[in-house]
Amino acid sequence: MNSVMGMVTRAKAEIENLSPQEVADELRRGDVLLVDLREPAEVAGGYLSGATFAPRGMLEFHADSATPYHLDGFREDRRVILYCGSGARSALAARSLQQLGYRDVAHLDGGYKAWIAAGRPVQT
Template sequence: MKAEEVDGGTLETWTVDEVAEAYERGDIALIDVRTPQEYMFEHIEGALLLPMSFVQADKLPSQDGKRLVLYCGSGIRSGKVARSCLAAGITPLAHMEGGFGAWKKAGRPHIGTDMATGAPKRVAP
Protein backbone atom coordinates (compact mmCIF):
# COMPACT_ATOMS: atom_id res chain seq x y z
CA MET A 1 0.00 0.00 0.00
CA LYS A 2 1.13 3.49 -0.82
CA ALA A 3 0.05 6.42 1.32
CA GLU A 4 0.04 10.10 0.44
CA GLU A 5 -0.99 13.01 2.65
CA VAL A 6 -3.64 15.14 0.90
CA ASP A 7 -6.20 17.71 1.99
CA GLY A 8 -8.41 15.96 4.50
CA GLY A 9 -6.26 12.96 5.33
CA THR A 10 -4.24 10.08 3.99
CA LEU A 11 -4.93 8.81 0.48
CA GLU A 12 -4.19 5.09 0.39
CA THR A 13 -3.49 3.41 -2.93
CA TRP A 14 -3.80 -0.37 -2.74
CA THR A 15 -2.53 -2.96 -5.19
CA VAL A 16 -4.91 -5.43 -6.82
CA ASP A 17 -3.57 -8.20 -4.57
CA GLU A 18 -4.14 -6.14 -1.42
CA VAL A 19 -7.70 -5.32 -2.50
CA ALA A 20 -8.49 -8.93 -3.46
CA GLU A 21 -7.21 -10.32 -0.15
CA ALA A 22 -9.07 -7.74 1.97
CA TYR A 23 -12.26 -8.19 -0.09
CA GLU A 24 -12.10 -11.97 0.32
CA ARG A 25 -11.80 -11.53 4.10
CA GLY A 26 -14.75 -9.12 4.13
CA ASP A 27 -12.64 -6.27 5.48
CA ILE A 28 -13.56 -3.72 2.78
CA ALA A 29 -16.47 -2.52 0.69
CA LEU A 30 -15.74 -1.93 -3.00
CA ILE A 31 -17.28 1.00 -4.84
CA ASP A 32 -17.07 1.21 -8.63
CA VAL A 33 -17.03 4.85 -9.78
CA ARG A 34 -17.23 4.09 -13.51
CA THR A 35 -20.31 4.76 -15.64
CA PRO A 36 -23.37 2.48 -15.50
CA GLN A 37 -22.52 1.24 -19.01
CA GLU A 38 -19.01 0.23 -17.98
CA TYR A 39 -20.35 -1.49 -14.87
CA MET A 40 -23.02 -3.41 -16.81
CA PHE A 41 -20.43 -4.67 -19.28
CA GLU A 42 -18.05 -5.94 -16.57
CA HIS A 43 -17.33 -5.36 -12.89
CA ILE A 44 -16.03 -6.96 -9.71
CA GLU A 45 -18.78 -9.15 -8.29
CA GLY A 46 -20.42 -7.55 -5.26
CA ALA A 47 -19.01 -4.07 -5.91
CA LEU A 48 -21.42 -1.19 -5.46
CA LEU A 49 -21.94 1.18 -8.39
CA LEU A 50 -21.61 4.88 -7.63
CA PRO A 51 -20.61 6.73 -10.81
CA MET A 52 -18.09 9.52 -10.33
CA SER A 53 -20.54 12.14 -11.60
CA PHE A 54 -23.05 11.25 -8.86
CA VAL A 55 -20.72 10.94 -5.86
CA GLN A 56 -21.71 13.04 -2.87
CA ALA A 57 -19.05 12.31 -0.29
CA ASP A 58 -21.28 13.09 2.66
CA LYS A 59 -23.82 10.51 1.43
CA LEU A 60 -21.46 7.52 1.19
CA PRO A 61 -22.71 4.44 3.04
CA SER A 62 -21.41 3.54 6.45
CA GLN A 63 -19.64 0.20 6.48
CA ASP A 64 -19.42 -0.21 10.25
CA GLY A 65 -15.66 0.22 10.34
CA LYS A 66 -14.96 -1.26 6.92
CA ARG A 67 -12.66 0.73 4.73
CA LEU A 68 -14.22 1.90 1.48
CA VAL A 69 -12.07 1.10 -1.55
CA LEU A 70 -12.87 2.87 -4.81
CA TYR A 71 -12.00 1.68 -8.28
CA CYS A 72 -12.51 2.78 -11.87
CA GLY A 73 -11.07 1.65 -15.18
CA SER A 74 -7.49 2.79 -14.66
CA GLY A 75 -7.23 4.38 -11.22
CA ILE A 76 -7.49 8.00 -12.35
CA ARG A 77 -11.19 8.63 -11.63
CA SER A 78 -11.10 6.68 -8.36
CA GLY A 79 -8.12 8.75 -7.23
CA LYS A 80 -10.03 11.98 -7.93
CA VAL A 81 -13.12 10.74 -6.11
CA ALA A 82 -10.99 9.53 -3.18
CA ARG A 83 -9.40 12.97 -2.85
CA SER A 84 -12.80 14.69 -2.80
CA CYS A 85 -14.12 12.21 -0.23
CA LEU A 86 -11.10 12.71 2.01
CA ALA A 87 -11.55 16.48 1.76
CA ALA A 88 -15.14 15.95 2.99
CA GLY A 89 -13.84 13.98 5.99
CA ILE A 90 -14.67 10.45 4.79
CA THR A 91 -12.18 7.98 6.28
CA PRO A 92 -10.93 5.31 6.15
CA LEU A 93 -10.74 5.35 2.37
CA ALA A 94 -8.53 3.93 -0.36
CA HIS A 95 -8.50 3.40 -4.10
CA MET A 96 -7.16 0.57 -6.25
CA GLU A 97 -4.00 1.16 -8.26
CA GLY A 98 -4.50 0.47 -11.96
CA GLY A 99 -8.27 0.10 -11.58
CA PHE A 100 -10.36 -2.63 -13.14
CA GLY A 101 -7.86 -3.00 -15.98
CA ALA A 102 -5.21 -4.10 -13.49
CA TRP A 103 -7.75 -6.42 -11.79
CA LYS A 104 -8.42 -8.21 -15.09
CA LYS A 105 -4.73 -8.26 -16.06
CA ALA A 106 -4.00 -10.01 -12.75
CA GLY A 107 -6.54 -12.69 -13.71
CA ARG A 108 -8.96 -11.94 -10.88
CA PRO A 109 -12.55 -13.18 -11.13
CA HIS A 110 -15.24 -10.73 -12.21
CA ILE A 111 -18.62 -10.44 -13.86
CA GLY A 112 -18.44 -10.03 -17.64
CA THR A 113 -20.89 -10.17 -20.51
CA ASP A 114 -21.65 -13.20 -22.65
CA MET A 115 -21.29 -11.64 -26.08
CA ALA A 116 -23.60 -14.23 -27.68
CA THR A 117 -26.55 -13.54 -25.40
CA GLY A 118 -25.78 -10.22 -23.67
CA ALA A 119 -26.29 -11.91 -20.31
CA PRO A 120 -23.92 -11.43 -17.39
CA LYS A 121 -21.48 -14.28 -16.70
CA ARG A 122 -18.81 -15.05 -14.15
CA VAL A 123 -15.31 -14.86 -15.52
CA ALA A 124 -12.90 -16.97 -13.50
CA PRO A 125 -9.10 -16.93 -13.72
Protein backbone atom coordinates in the same frame (compact mmCIF):
# COMPACT_ATOMS: atom_id res chain seq x y z
CA MET B 1 -1.45 25.82 -15.74
CA ASN B 2 -2.73 22.78 -13.90
CA SER B 3 -3.76 19.62 -15.70
CA VAL B 4 -6.10 16.84 -14.74
CA MET B 5 -3.24 14.34 -14.76
CA GLY B 6 -1.33 16.64 -12.42
CA MET B 7 -4.35 16.55 -10.13
CA VAL B 8 -4.40 12.74 -10.31
CA THR B 9 -0.68 12.56 -9.48
CA ARG B 10 -1.14 14.83 -6.47
CA ALA B 11 -4.17 12.84 -5.30
CA LYS B 12 -2.26 9.56 -5.53
CA ALA B 13 0.45 11.05 -3.32
CA GLU B 14 -2.18 11.78 -0.63
CA ILE B 15 -4.21 8.55 -0.67
CA GLU B 16 -3.72 4.83 -0.21
CA ASN B 17 -3.00 3.07 -3.52
CA LEU B 18 -3.77 -0.67 -3.54
CA SER B 19 -2.72 -3.39 -5.96
CA PRO B 20 -5.24 -5.95 -7.24
CA GLN B 21 -3.77 -8.48 -4.78
CA GLU B 22 -4.20 -6.10 -1.85
CA VAL B 23 -7.82 -5.36 -2.84
CA ALA B 24 -8.56 -9.09 -3.15
CA ASP B 25 -7.05 -9.69 0.30
CA GLU B 26 -9.16 -6.94 1.86
CA LEU B 27 -12.33 -8.21 0.20
CA ARG B 28 -11.69 -11.69 1.64
CA ARG B 29 -11.36 -10.19 5.14
CA GLY B 30 -14.76 -8.51 4.75
CA ASP B 31 -16.57 -5.38 5.95
CA VAL B 32 -15.26 -3.32 3.06
CA LEU B 33 -17.42 -1.09 0.91
CA LEU B 34 -16.19 -1.65 -2.63
CA VAL B 35 -17.37 1.14 -4.92
CA ASP B 36 -17.41 1.01 -8.72
CA LEU B 37 -17.25 4.60 -9.99
CA ARG B 38 -17.63 3.76 -13.66
CA GLU B 39 -20.54 4.74 -15.87
CA PRO B 40 -23.29 2.18 -16.59
CA ALA B 41 -21.98 1.45 -20.09
CA GLU B 42 -18.58 0.55 -18.60
CA VAL B 43 -20.10 -1.63 -15.88
CA ALA B 44 -22.05 -3.57 -18.53
CA GLY B 45 -18.74 -5.12 -19.61
CA GLY B 46 -18.07 -6.60 -16.16
CA TYR B 47 -17.47 -5.59 -12.57
CA LEU B 48 -15.92 -6.78 -9.32
CA SER B 49 -18.20 -9.02 -7.30
CA GLY B 50 -19.91 -7.25 -4.43
CA ALA B 51 -19.36 -3.75 -5.76
CA THR B 52 -21.73 -0.89 -5.02
CA PHE B 53 -22.32 1.22 -8.11
CA ALA B 54 -21.89 4.97 -7.66
CA PRO B 55 -20.92 6.75 -10.88
CA ARG B 56 -18.20 9.33 -10.27
CA GLY B 57 -20.50 12.27 -10.88
CA MET B 58 -22.74 11.24 -7.97
CA LEU B 59 -20.20 9.87 -5.48
CA GLU B 60 -20.15 12.77 -3.04
CA PHE B 61 -23.96 12.87 -2.98
CA HIS B 62 -24.14 9.10 -2.36
CA ALA B 63 -21.49 9.35 0.38
CA ASP B 64 -23.04 12.29 2.25
CA SER B 65 -25.71 11.07 4.66
CA ALA B 66 -27.29 14.54 4.66
CA THR B 67 -28.41 14.26 1.03
CA PRO B 68 -31.47 12.44 -0.30
CA TYR B 69 -29.09 10.55 -2.62
CA HIS B 70 -27.17 8.83 0.19
CA LEU B 71 -26.58 5.11 -0.42
CA ASP B 72 -26.65 2.53 2.35
CA GLY B 73 -23.20 1.25 3.20
CA PHE B 74 -21.45 4.62 2.99
CA ARG B 75 -20.19 5.54 6.46
CA GLU B 76 -17.26 7.77 7.38
CA ASP B 77 -15.90 5.13 9.78
CA ARG B 78 -16.05 2.21 7.31
CA ARG B 79 -13.25 1.00 5.05
CA VAL B 80 -14.02 2.17 1.49
CA ILE B 81 -12.17 0.99 -1.61
CA LEU B 82 -12.91 2.76 -4.88
CA TYR B 83 -12.18 1.71 -8.42
CA CYS B 84 -12.75 2.99 -11.93
CA GLY B 85 -11.48 2.02 -15.37
CA SER B 86 -7.81 2.88 -14.97
CA GLY B 87 -7.36 4.48 -11.56
CA ALA B 88 -7.53 8.20 -12.32
CA ARG B 89 -11.16 8.86 -11.37
CA SER B 90 -10.85 6.68 -8.28
CA ALA B 91 -7.73 8.55 -7.11
CA LEU B 92 -9.57 11.88 -7.36
CA ALA B 93 -12.64 10.34 -5.72
CA ALA B 94 -10.65 8.91 -2.79
CA ARG B 95 -9.21 12.35 -2.11
CA SER B 96 -12.69 13.84 -2.30
CA LEU B 97 -14.06 11.34 0.25
CA GLN B 98 -11.18 12.21 2.57
CA GLN B 99 -12.22 15.85 2.30
CA LEU B 100 -15.76 14.79 3.28
CA GLY B 101 -14.39 13.22 6.46
CA TYR B 102 -13.95 9.59 5.41
CA ARG B 103 -10.99 8.26 7.36
CA ASP B 104 -10.26 4.85 5.80
CA VAL B 105 -10.35 5.26 2.02
CA ALA B 106 -8.21 3.66 -0.67
CA HIS B 107 -8.40 2.99 -4.38
CA LEU B 108 -7.44 0.23 -6.78
CA ASP B 109 -4.39 1.64 -8.52
CA GLY B 110 -4.75 0.91 -12.23
CA GLY B 111 -8.48 0.29 -11.79
CA TYR B 112 -10.54 -2.36 -13.51
CA LYS B 113 -7.86 -2.72 -16.21
CA ALA B 114 -5.26 -3.68 -13.58
CA TRP B 115 -7.72 -6.13 -11.99
CA ILE B 116 -8.27 -7.85 -15.36
CA ALA B 117 -4.55 -7.82 -16.19
CA ALA B 118 -3.87 -9.57 -12.86
CA GLY B 119 -6.25 -12.37 -13.88
CA ARG B 120 -8.78 -11.59 -11.14
CA PRO B 121 -12.41 -12.77 -11.52
CA VAL B 122 -15.22 -10.45 -12.59
CA GLN B 123 -19.00 -10.63 -12.78
CA THR B 124 -20.80 -10.08 -16.06
